[in-house]
Amino acid sequence: MRNLDWDGYLNARDLGGLPTSASPTGATVPGRIARGPRREFLTEQGWRDARGWGLAGVVDLRCADEVGARDGDPVVADGASEGVRIVNAPTEDQDDPEFREVCFPILDSPEYWRHNFRILPQLVLGALTAIADAPSGVLVHCSAGRDRTGMVSALLLGNAGVAPEAVAADYAESVRAMAGANSHAPTHDRQATWGQDEVDRWIAQTAPIVEDVAADVDGAFAVIGADDALRTRLRERLTAP
Template sequence: MRELRWGGVRNIRDLGGLPSSTSPTGETIYGRIARGPRRELISKEGWESARSWGLNTVVDLRCLHETGAREQDPEVDERSTENIVVLSTPTEDQESEEFRRTCFPILDSPEYWVHNWRILPELVRNSLRAIATSPSGVLVHCSAGRDRTGMITALLLGNAGVPPSSVVDDYAQSVRAMAGTPHQGQAGDRQAEWNSQQREDWIESVSPIVYEAAEDTQRAFDMIQLDRRDQRRLREMLTQPSVIFSAHKC
């Protein structure tokens, strides 16, 4: 099952089990990388499930001002997350004038991905390198687990030889999971008020953008200047069943 039931939190999925042209098994490997929304939503029982899955590292794509527990979040003691490494690698600089001007109107759309790569290549590169240099059992998350996480996931899956149509389906799954619910981040979110028809119309309209990103991941990697070794490491993390991935330095 790709859906991970970590305390009932929606939109947490294993990136394993997808068709892959680069995997000897024909599909991506379970237990290597997962995607999800803000980790503060995970309960004590959810963290126990995450440990059972094999969670070692959390790669947080949010800006620092977005992090931290909120009043409605479950109470979790420090023991629940003990020995789980949390890496803060924001993909956005919300103080950047160019990023604000270009991306803020479309932050809930994959339209902004290419601008993120162009304006802040080092930040996206750092996020991908954090995953590449971590041991197996990585959770990648932002706020809703849809947009920033969707961007990174599209690159991870496309790089792993997952067909673009399957990457689009994975993105759509997160839109369906989160649309029509209160936004988990700090900025406004059009999708929080959508009904099912608006949601499906949106998926249809933006699917070509996701498809293109997954079809030509090399374009993004070239823009952000991601090292070929990191590209290979990320591919192998999702495709090579016999390799043990421990933390390493590049």
């Protein structure tokens, strides 16, 4: 099963198990990369569940000032994450004037992904490099595990030969999982109040955008500045035996 049952942790999925001709097994390999929301949602049992999956590293896509416990987060012992390699690799610079002007109004939509590639390619490249450098069994997360994590997951899956429709379906799962949930995002998250009707309309509206990004993953990686060696490392993480 791709859904990961880590205590306290909604919207967690393994990027393995999706059909691709790039893998000898015909599917992306499980146990290599997981996606999810902010790790502060994890209870102590959740950390144990994650370790049982094979968690060895975390790549946190949030800006530094977003990191840390918030009201309502579970209280966990200081050593809960001991031994897990945690790297902060933000995909956004929220002080960048162009990023603020262009992306802030659409941060909860895949519409902003291509703008992020163009305006801050070095940050997206840094996040991808951090994933390639991470130990196998890495969790990639942001706040909701939907938008920044969705963007990076679309690149990883598209690069691994997963069909655009399947990439869009993976994004849609995160929209469904986080609707009505408070993710403590840095900007207002209108989806935190959505019900099923809003979710269905949103998925119908945004699925073509996600599919277009996944279908043109070569173009996206070119804009970001990722070379063939990095792309191969990322692809093999999800496809090599």
